[in-house]
Amino acid sequence: MTAPDQTLPTNCRLCGYLCGLLARVEAGHVVDVKPDPNRYPYDPHIVNGCLRHRINPQFLEHPQRLNQPLKRIGARGSGRWETCSWEQALDDIAQRLGNLRQQFGAETLATSIGGARGVYWPLHRFMNLFGSPNNIGIGQICWNPQVWVNTLTFGWPIEYELDPDLTRCAVLWGTNPAESDNSLLWRTICQFTRQGGSLIVIDPRQTRTARRASLHLPLKPGTDAALALGFLHAIISEGLYDQAFVNDWCQGFEPLQDHISQYPPEKVAALTDLPASDIVQAARLFATQRPATQISGRGVDQIGANSVQALRAMAILRAITAGIDLPGASHLGQMPDFIPEIDLELTDHLPESQRTKQLGADQILLQTYSGYERVNAFTQRHARRLPHRYLTSAHPNLVWRAMQTGDPYPIKAMIVMASNPLLSHADSRLIYTALKSLDLLVVLDYFLTPTAMLADYVLPVAGTLERPVLQTDAGISNIAYGGPAAISPLAERRTDYDFWRELGIRMDQESYWQWPSLQACFADILAPVGLDWDSFCASGLYAPPRLYHQHENIDPATGEPLGFATPSGKVELYSTILEQLGYDPLPVHSPNETALTKPGFKENYPLTLLTGARQQPYYASEFRQFSQLRTHHPHPLAEISSQTAELISIQDGEMIWVETANGRARFQAKICEIRPEVVSVEYGWWFPELEASEPDLGGVWVSNANLLTTAEFETCDPLLGQWPYNGLPCRIYHADSSHMKLA
Numbered sequence: 078m079t080a081p082d083q084t085l086p087t088n089c090r091l092c093g094y095l096c097g098l099l100a101r102v103e104a105g106h107v108v109d110v111k112p113d114p115n116r117y118p119y120d121p122h123i124v125n126g127c128l129r130h131r132i133n134p135q136f137l138e139h140p141q142r143l144n145q146p147l148k149r150i151g152a153r154g155s156g157r158w159e160t161c162s163w164e165q166a167l168d169d170i171a172q173r174l175g176n177l178r179q180q181f182g183a184e185t186l187a188t189s190i191g192g193a194r195g196v197y198w199p200l201h202r203f204m205n206l207f208g209s210p211n212n213i214g215i216g217q218i219c220w221n222p223q224v225w226v227n228t229l230t231f232g233w234p235i236e237y238e239l240d241p242d243l244t245r246c247a248v249l250w251g252t253n254p255a256e257s258d259n260s261l262l263w264r265t266i267c268q269f270t271r272q273g274g275s276l277i278v279i280d281p282r283q284t285r286t287a288r289r290a291s292l293h294l295p296l297k298p299g300t301d302a303a304l305a306l307g308f309l310h311a312i313i314s315e316g317l318y319d320q321a322f323v324n325d326w327c328q329g330f331e332p333l334q335d336h337i338s339q340y341p342p343e344k345v346a347a348l349t350d351l352p353a354s355d356i357v358q359a360a361r362l363f364a365t366q367r368p369a370t371q372i373s374g375r376g377v378d379q380i381g382a383n384s385v386q387a388l389r390a391m392a393i394l395r396a397i398t399a400g401i402d403l404p405g406a407s408h409l410g411q412m413p414d415f416i417p418e419i420d421l422e423l424t425d426h427l428p429e430s431q432r433t434k435q436l437g438a439d440q441i442l443l444q445t446y447s448g449y450e451r452v453n454a455f456t457q458r459h460a461r462r463l464p465h466r467y468l469t470s471a472h473p474n475l476v477w478r479a480m481q482t483g484d485p486y487p488i489k490a491m492i493v494m495a496s497n498p499l500l501s502h503a504d505s506r507l508i509y510t511a512l513k514s515l516d517l518l519v520v521l522d523y524f525l526t527p528t529a530m531l532a533d534y535v536l537p538v539a540g541t542l543e544r545p546v547l548q549t550d551a552g553i554s555n556i557a558y559g560g561p562a563a564i565s566p567l568a569e570r571r572t573d574y575d576f577w578r579e580l581g582i583r584m585d586q587e588s589y590w591q592w593p594s595l596q597a598c599f600a601d602i603l604a605p606v607g608l609d610w611d612s613f614c615a616s617g618l619y620a621p622p623r624l625y626h627q628h629e630n631i632d633p634a635t636g637e638p639l640g641f642a643t644p645s646g647k648v649e650l651y652s653t654i655l656e657q658l659g660y661d662p663l664p665v666h667s668p669n670e671t672a673l674t675k676p677g678f679k680e681n682y683p684l685t686l687l688t689g690a691r692q693q694p695y696y697a698s699e700f701r702q703f704s705q706l707r708t709h710h711p712h713p714l715a716e717i718s719s720q721t722a723e724l725i726s727i728q729d730g731e732m733i734w735v736e737t738a739n740g741r742a743r744f745q746a747k748i749c750e751i752r753p754e755v756v757s758v759e760y761g762w763w764f765p766e767l768e769a770s771e772p773d774l775g776g777v778w779v780s781n782a783n784l785l786t787t788a789e790f791e792t793c794d795p796l797l798g799q800w801p802y803n804g805l806p807c808r809i810y811h812a813d814s815s816h817m818k819l820a
C-alpha cells in the first residue's frame with residue numbers, strides 16, 4: 078500500500094538550529110520543503126534567508142549519498158569496496174572489537190565526534206560500557222572553554238540574551254553571526270542595531286557583522302585577554318562597576334584591582350594595536366549602557382593559550398558590571414527538568430582503573446575525570462551536574478600519536494561519528510598516518526568523506542528529515558527542541574542510535590539499550606516534564622520561563638541565601654579552583670610567541686594566519702557536493718588586505734599558496750578589509766568530484782586549512798588542552814610560482 082501524499086511538519090538538520098519545516102511527501106520521498114511558520118524560528122523569512130534549507134530534498138536523494146554499508150576489500154584507501162548487510166558489518170565489527178579489547182585492553186578503541194550535529198550520548202554510553210576513556214571531539218576549541226570558564230567563575234554555564242527591546246549594548250567578541258548564524262541571532266542583531274543599540278565588534282577582520290557596529294575593534298589576533306584586561310582597568314579605575322553586586326556577591330575584587338593596574342589603556346593599546354581611546358570608549362559603553370550583553374565565538378576559543386585567559390577576563394567583566402541574571406544581558410542556565418545528558422551517558426559504569434588511562438589524564442588539569450570531579454563537588458551541592466564525556470575527552474593529538482607509535486599503549490580501532498577529522502582536526506598529515514595505522518576504522522556518515530575513504534567499514538546514516546530530532550544543549554540548560562521525521566530512512570540507511578544499540582547488544586550491553594528506536598528514547602527523555610512525543614512535536618519546543626537571581630533563594634538547610642555553586646559560594650573573580658590547580662587565578666595576557674623567537678622564523682613567516690572563519694553557505698566540511706551551493710561559492714578563499722596584495726602583486730581572484738611551518742594549501746585570494754598583516758582562510762574544503770581514493774582522497778591535500786595547523790600536545794594549554802587555529806605565523810605566494818616569499 079502506498080502512503081498518501083502529505084505535507085508534514087519536520088525539522089531541517091543541515092546545521093545545529095533545527096529550523097521547523099513543512100515537507101511535502103510523495104510516495105515516501107520528500108519533494109519539497111518550506112518554512113513552518115508555527116514552529117521555531119517562527120518566521121519564514123529567517124529560513125528562506127538560509128540557502129541550505131532548500132537542498133533538503135536533494136540531500137536525501139543525492140547520487141553520492143551512502144545507501145548501503147560498504148566494506149573495504151582492497152588496501153586501505155584504495156577505493157575498493159563491496160556492499161554488505163548491516164548485520165554482517167555489525168557482527169564483524171563486534172567480533173574484531175572484542176578481539177582487540179582482549180589483546181590490548183578496552184582503551185585501544187577511540188571514537189571521534191564532531192560539532193553540534195547528532196545525538197552523541199549513545200556513543201558515550203557505548204564507550205562507558207565497553208570500557209574505553211578515549212573519546213575525542215573538538216570540544217577543547219568549541220563550546221567547552223566557555224562552559225568550563227563560566228562554571229569556574231559563576232558555578233554554572235551562562236546563557237547570553239539579546240533582546241532588541243531591552244539590551245542597550247552588545248559586544249560580539251570573535252564571532253561573525255552574519256556568516257555563522259543564518260538564523261535568529263543575526264536577524265536579532267540587525268533589529269537591535271536598527272533600534273539604536275550600541276554594537277561593539279571585536280574581530281581582526283572587518284566582517285559583515287563588524288560593518289553594522291557602532292565600534293569595531295580590529296585587534297591584533299590573540300590579544301583578546303589583554304583587551305579584556307584593559308576594559309577591566311578602565312571600568313574599575315573610573316568606578317563604573319556595580320559596587321553592590323561586587324560587595325555582596327563577588328569574591329576577590331581587591332586582588333583583581335591590584336592585578337589590573339598592570340593593564341592601563343596605553344599598554345593595552347600597544348599590545349592589541351588599537352587606539353587607547355577606542356578601548357576606553359568600548360569599556361565605558363559596556364559598563365554604562367546596561368543591560369549589556371556579551372556574545373563570544375570561536376575567535377576567542379581558538380587562540381591557544383590565551384583563550385582561557387581571555388574568557389576568564391570576559392567573565393569577570395560580565396560579573397563586575399552585574400551582567401548576569403539580568404534580562405537583556407544573560408542568565409545562569411538551569412539543570413533540565415527532562416533526563417539530562419549525564420544520566421544518559423552512564424559514565425558511572427566506566428571503572429576508575431580505565432579512567433586513569435585516558436590519554437592526557439595525567440597532564441591536563443581540568444578537561445579530565447579528576448578535573449570534572451573537582452568542579453562537580455560544588456555544582457552538585459546545587460543539584461547541578463554538567464555532562465561528563467564532552468568535558469573529559471582524551472586529547473586528540475595524543476590519540477593520533479598513540480595510533481602511530483603505540484605509545485603509551487596502542488590505539489588500534491576508531492569509530493568516527495558525524496565528524497571528518499582529516500578536515501576538522503589540526504595537522505591532517507599526522508591524522509592521515511595515524512588512521513592508516515589502525516586495525517579497524519569505522520565511519521558513520523552521509524557521504525564518502527576523505528576520512529571515510531580510509532575506513533574498513535563505512536555505514537550509511539539516516540539524517541535530516543529521515544529521523545526525529547531532539548536537541549537539549551547537552552543538559553546545561555532547561556531547553557529542548559526538535560520534531561518528527563518526515564519520512565522513514567531511505568535505502569538501507571539507519572540512525573546513529575541504531576548502530577550503537579546494535580553494536581552494544583552484540584557486546585553484552587543488551588540491558589542498557591532498552592529503547593528500540595530513537596523516538597522511543599526521546600519520549601522517555603521528555604517524560605519527566607509530562608510531555609509525550611506527539612504533544613512535544615506540536616510546538617517542537619520545551620522552554621519554561623527563565624529563572625533569575627537563584628543565588629538569592631534561601632537554602633532551607635542553612636537559612637542562608639543559596640549563593641553560587643563555587644567553592645566560595647560567590648562569583649569567583651579570583652578563581653580558587655584555578656589556584657589549586659596551579660593555574661593563574663586571575664587572568665593574564667601571555668602571548669605564545671615562542672615559535673617567533675626561533676632564528677629566521679619571523680622573516681620566513683611574516684604574516685598572521687586565521688583559519689576557519691565561517692562563510693556561507695557551507696558548514697565545516699559539508700555540502701561541497703551540491704552544485705547549487707558550489708555555484709554560489711565555488712572556491713576556497715583566502716582573505717588578504719590590499720596592502721599585502723600590492724606588496725607581492727597579488728590580484729583579487731588569483732590562486733595563492735598559504736604556507737606555515739606545517740605545510741601549505743591553495744586558496745583563491747580575496748582582497749578585503751582586514752588587518753594588513755593578517756591572512757584568513759576558510760576551512761573544511763575538499764572536492765567530492767575528485768577521486769575517492771589514494772592519493773587524491775577527494776582532494777584533501779589541496780585546500781585543506783588543517784594542513785597548516787598543528788596541535789602538538791606539549792604546546793597546548795594545560796588547563797583544557799586547547800590548540801590555536803588562529804594567530805599562526807604564515808607566508809603567501811602565487812600558486813604558479815614555487816617558493817616566492819613575502820619580501
Ligand SMILES: Nc1nc2c(c(=O)[nH]1)N[C@H]1C(S)=C(S)[C@@H](COP(=O)(O)OP(=O)(O)OC[C@H]3O[C@@H](n4cnc5c(=O)[nH]c(N)nc54)[C@H](O)[C@@H]3O)O[C@H]1N2
Binds near residue numbers: 375497502760
Ligand atoms: N582550522 C580550523 N579547524 C576547525 C575549525 C576552525 O575554525 N578552523 N573549527 C572547529 C569547529 S568549531 C568544529 S565544531 C569542527 C567541526 O568539525 P566536524 O564536526 O568534524 O565537521 P565536518 O568536518 O563537517 O564533519 C562532519 C561530518 O559528519 C557528517 N554528519 C553530519 N550529520 C551527521 C549525523 O547526524 N550523523 C553522522 N554519522 N554523520 C553526520 C557530515 O556528512 C560530515 O562528513 O571543526 C573544527 N575545526
Ligand SMILES: Nc1nc2c(c(=O)[nH]1)N[C@H]1C(S)=C(S)[C@@H](COP(=O)(O)OP(=O)(O)OC[C@H]3O[C@@H](n4cnc5c(=O)[nH]c(N)nc54)[C@H](O)[C@@H]3O)O[C@H]1N2
Binds near residue numbers: 253377695697
Ligand atoms: N555557515 C556556517 N555556519 C556555521 C559553521 C560553518 O562551518 N559554516 N560552523 C558552526 C560552528 S561548528 C561554530 S563553532 C560556529 C562558529 O561561529 P563563529 O564563532 O561566529 O564563527 P567564525 O566565523 O569562525 O567567527 C570567528 C571570528 O573570529 C575572528 N577571529 C579570529 N581570530 C581572532 C582573534 O584572535 N580574536 C578575535 N577577537 N577574533 C578573532 C574571525 O575573524 C571570525 O570573524 O559557527 C557555526 N555556524
Ligand code: SF4
Binds near residue numbers: 094095096
Ligand atoms: S539555519 Fe538553515 S541549515 Fe540550519 S537548520 Fe535552519 S534552515 Fe537548516
Ligand SMILES: [Mo]
Binds near residue numbers: 192193219
Ligand atoms: Mo564548532
